[in-house]
Structure formats: C-alpha cells, structure tokens
Amino acid sequence: MALARLNNLYRQVIMDHAKHPHNNHPLPQADHELELRNPTCGDVLTVQMKMQDGKIAAAGYTGTGCTISQASASMMTDQIIGKTPAEVEKMVLGFSDLVMGKEVPDQAKLLGDAVILQSVAQFPARIKCATLAWKAAYQALEESERND
Amino acid sequence: MGKKMNNWRADFPILAQKVNDEPLVYLDNAATTQKPLAVLQTVRDFYENDNANIHRGVHTLAQRATERYEQVRQKVTDFIHGNDWHEVVFTKGTTEALNWVAASYGATHVKAGDEIVLSYLEHHSNLVPWQQLAKKVGAKLKYIELTADGQLDLQSAADLITDRTAIVALCHASNVMGVVNPIQAVSQLAHAHGAVMVVDGAQAVPHLPVDVQELGADFYAFSGHKMLAPTGVGVLWGKLALLNEMPPLEFGGEMIANVGLYETDFKEVPYKFEGGTQNIAGVIGLGAAIDYLQAIGLEQITKHEQELISYVLPQLQAIDGLEIYGPQDPSLRTGILSFNLTGLHPHDLASALDMDGVAVRAGHHCAQPLMNYLGVSATARASFYLYNTKEDADLLIKAILDAKEFFLNGSC
Ligand SMILES: Cc1ncc(COP(=O)(O)O)c(C=O)c1O
Numbered sequence: 001m002a003l004a005r006l007n008n009l010y011r012q013v014i015m016d017h018a019k020h021p022h023n024n025h026p027l028p029q030a031d032h033e034l035e036l037r038n039p040t041c042g043d044v045l046t047v048q049m050k051m052q053d054g055k056i057a058a059a060g061y062t063g064t065g066c067t068i069s070q071a072s073a074s075m076m077t078d079q080i081i082g083k084t085p086a087e088v089e090k091m092v093l094g095f096s097d098l099v100m101g102k103e104v105p106d107q108a109k110l111l112g113d114a115v116i117l118q119s120v121a122q123f124p125a126r127i128k129c130a131t132l133a134w135k136a137a138y139q140a141l142e143e144s145e146r147n148d
Numbered sequence: 149m150g151k152k153m154n155n156w157r158a159d160f161p162i163l164a165q166k167v168n169d170e171p172l173v174y175l176d177n178a179a180t181t182q183k184p185l186a187v188l189q190t191v192r193d194f195y196e197n198d199n200a201n202i203h204r205g206v207h208t209l210a211q212r213a214t215e216r217y218e219q220v221r222q223k224v225t226d227f228i229h230g231n232d233w234h235e236v237v238f239t240k241g242t243t244e245a246l247n248w249v250a251a252s253y254g255a256t257h258v259k260a261g262d263e264i265v266l267s268y269l270e271h272h273s274n275l276v277p278w279q280q281l282a283k284k285v286g287a288k289l290k291y292i293e294l295t296a297d298g299q300l301d302l303q304s305a306a307d308l309i310t311d312r313t314a315i316v317a318l319c320h321a322s323n324v325m326g327v328v329n330p331i332q333a334v335s336q337l338a339h340a341h342g343a344v345m346v347v348d349g350a351q352a353v354p355h356l357p358v359d360v361q362e363l364g365a366d367f368y369a370f371s372g373h374k375m376l377a378p379t380g381v382g383v384l385w386g387k388l389a390l391l392n393e394m395p396p397l398e399f400g401g402e403m404i405a406n407v408g409l410y411e412t413d414f415k416e417v418p419y420k421f422e423g424g425t426q427n428i429a430g431v432i433g434l435g436a437a438i439d440y441l442q443a444i445g446l447e448q449i450t451k452h453e454q455e456l457i458s459y460v461l462p463q464l465q466a467i468d469g470l471e472i473y474g475p476q477d478p479s480l481r482t483g484i485l486s487f488n489l490t491g492l493h494p495h496d497l498a499s500a501l502d503m504d505g506v507a508v509r510a511g512h513h514c515a516q517p518l519m520n521y522l523g524v525s526a527t528a529r530a531s532f533y534l535y536n537t538k539e540d541a542d543l544l545i546k547a548i549l550d551a552k553e554f555f556l557n558g559s560c
Contacts, residue, residue: 064525067555
C-alpha cells in the first residue's frame, strides 16, 4: 500500500516530537528572537534563545505548523542547547544539506536525533517545512552578530 | 459516469501515468490544467511549419505567423462575447493583465481620496496591484464582506460602493471557496456610482460560459494555462474607450507607429500594449484550447463539474472532522473544494494524498486575507476539471480516509 511509504517520512520519532514537542513555549528572558514565515502555507514560527557564557542556555519556539515543521523545531531546540553560536551555525548548514540529500560528515555527532529528518530528502516539497526553525535560529544569531 | 463515460480523458496523455505506483489523480486544476493533444499538436505544427516573427517582414512565413496569431484575437472576442477584436490584449497571464489595469488605467484615473473596492475572496494578483496603486495615489481600499456560508455579501457591496468609488475589482469565481460571484449585480452598483468594474476571470473562463458584455465588465482578465493552453499567455479584455485612455507600460519594438529622436507615436489599441516579441506560439495554443473547449461546450463542462461536485461533496461532508469551506450546497459551487482535516496540517494531508497518487494543493492559495478571514493559515484544495471522473473522486475520498487513519487513528 502506498501509505507504507508515508512511514519513511513520518517515522515514529518524528510523530512523537510533533505530538509532544519539546521546548514549545515562549522564553521570557530570551536575548535572541526571530519570527519566520513559511511562504507556501503562511505558517509562522518564532524561535527564541537565551545565551549564557557564550553558549545557548535555553531555547524555545512558538507557532503552529505541520508535523514536519513542529517536529523539526522540537528537535532543533533540543540539539542547540549548550552549543556556541558558531557551532549552531555549522549545525544549521549541515541540517540544510542533510534534508537536501547531501552527505554530511559526522552527521550523527553534529545533529544528534535530528538526523532522522534525513527522510525529508525524499519529499522535496517538504524541505522548507523542515528547515524553517533552523533558519530562524540561524538568522536570530546572525542578526545579533550584526548588531554587536 | 465511470471512467468509460469520460470521452475527453484520452485527449490528455499526461493523465495516463502512475505517481508513487498509483494511477495519477490530478486535482490541482485551479493551479494549472493539463494540455490536450490538440493544443500540443497545434503548437508543434506552428513551430514546424509557420514559425516567424509577427507584424514584421513581408516574407511568407511572417505573414502566416501573423495571420495565425491575429486569428486568435477574433476567437477570444467571440469566446467571451466581446464587441470588437481591438479590445483583446494578449498578456502573459491574469497577473500581468490586472497589473496593467492598475498601473496604467488606475494610475491615470484614480485620485487621492478615491476608493477602490475589493472583496475578501481576492487572489493576491487582484489585491496587491490595487494596494500598490492606493499607496501611490493616496486612495483607500475597502473589502466586501462574505456571508456566513462564504458567498459575496451583496448588501455589503451595496454599502461599500459609493460615489467615492473609482474602481471595483472582483473575481468572477473564487480560487478557494468555489463560488461564482454575482458580477452583473455588482457591475450595476459600480456603474450607478460611476466606478469602473474590473473582473478577475482566471477561475471562471475555463469552467463556465462568459459574456463580458452581459456581465457589465469594463476590464476582464484571464490566463491561458488554466484553460488547457500553454503557460505564459493570457488576456486583458477592456472596453475600447478605456483601453484608448490607457498609456502603454512597455516601450520598444512592435508597439510604435513612428519613432523620432525625441518623440514617438504609439500604435493603436491593442498593439500599443504588446511591446516586444510576443508569446506567439502560446497565443496560437490558446486559440487551439478555445477550439477544444467550444467543441465540447462550456455548458457541458459546467454540467460535468456540477455532477462531480454533487457526487463528491456529500462524501466529504460525511467524513468526521473534515471542514469544507464555502457553501455546502453543490449547486452553488464550481469544481473547487477547499478543506481541512481537524488535527492535521494541510501540508501533511497533501503529502499523504500524493503517496496515493492524488495531486491536490495545500497552502494559502495566494489568498492570505481570505485565510485570515476564515481563521486558518492554510487549506487543502482539490479542484476538478473536464477530464476528471467519479473514479477520481472515489480515489480522493479513499486517500483522505487513508491519511486520517494514518495520522489520527494510528498507533501514535
Ligand atoms: C482567481 C485567480 N486570479 C489570478 C490568478 C493568477 O493567475 P496567473 O498566475 O496565471 O497570472 C489565479 C491563479 O493562480 C487565480 O486563481
């Protein structure tokens, strides 16, 4: 049955993150924040981060979206905690390559659980959903660099 | 009306394929339609036998190409019941046509303090050009409300259209709600107050008989690719007097009568708008599409879509948790159905349907103000056309039920 192929995209871990997302809340003391819109569906996602000692001490996100964008935001916010902005930027670029089907060196080490979203590469129409939260984090960090 | 009943399907070679190992069910016709062999062969024949640039050169091919191109102008005129072929301007689509009306007619006729009346149903291409114009000249935008079931509220139209109104711009049929607007009634309101009536016909011309004069339109725009023709060609129809008052927007070859070093005389309507080499093969393909549609008959196409919607709508309504936007009475609808399954984002739904070979669109359908009005960020949309069958409808229903099972009743 064709739907069996859906399991390739919507793996259990992804469904779990979407149903019970991590860090899906506003971060009152955030010092980095960015809102991004998925242009094809109009979904809006806001990512917030709090820095401490040059590292991301807390991350959160708000907004609604599809299963893929919600699961991806949940995993992303998990993975960036404890990382420096430079490390996060590297992760975002790696994640972007990953979901476009490119080889990413040391992907498991770089991206942790989020490597499961590799399956999105087989569904090109959904790449934008997967990368939305990551782009928001990247741009939030970039913006503050520019302001510094 | 099984698949045997549909005699037109075989004319569309693209439909005979599998997608994700399932037979393709193409239900994204509001975005663009497939092309029949008659159109494909006409375009090929033009390139194989008559290709040359038009209106220039005295050689035989140039004359043949010019003739084939210009014949389509008369064909379009007859098709939408215009008055005179000079009223037919070829554009690259609805978007360009509406932009030209706003940027040329609008910019020279709409003044500070004037009002432009639109509706909540509008596609961005019949909304953003007016926003830009309003900003530029200091005019004000007003939006006609919808009734509870998603139809244009004529009372609201009557309230909003006043002597301050310069332009009323309205879609003939909505690309989201599947409703046909009472253009004639709104035109009468507009004209009673001295306003100009602009109609976005992108979702009407492919599906129902259109008579621009009976509708009372002053401008009427539509796209070829939504009515079996190639992409990159469309029509701006306008009343001759109004087109004559419009300055051209693109300057260059083809649109000039005489060029001096410091002054240039432009050609007559419609040529003054068609600057540069046009989409000649596209226009000729549009002519073939019109022939194809007329051979079937637009009444017949409307009837076919009505039958399909009457068949599929009750089945959709019976799915628990499926919300359908717009009127629930099939007789008030075109072949467009927008819906959401509670608890499932339309992107996830569309991906699931695609696994079953069913092509629908998910998103805001270039109608974000309407999405806000409905209180959703996006919807799924299935849109039927002449080559769709009851079997397609059955496969849509099955795919929705599969998706519902997978996402909402599954183990997770
Ligand atoms: C109602 C309506 N108006 C305008 C357009 C724009 O048409 P085009 O993209 O062919 O210019 C569309 C198509 O998407 C439409 O559905």
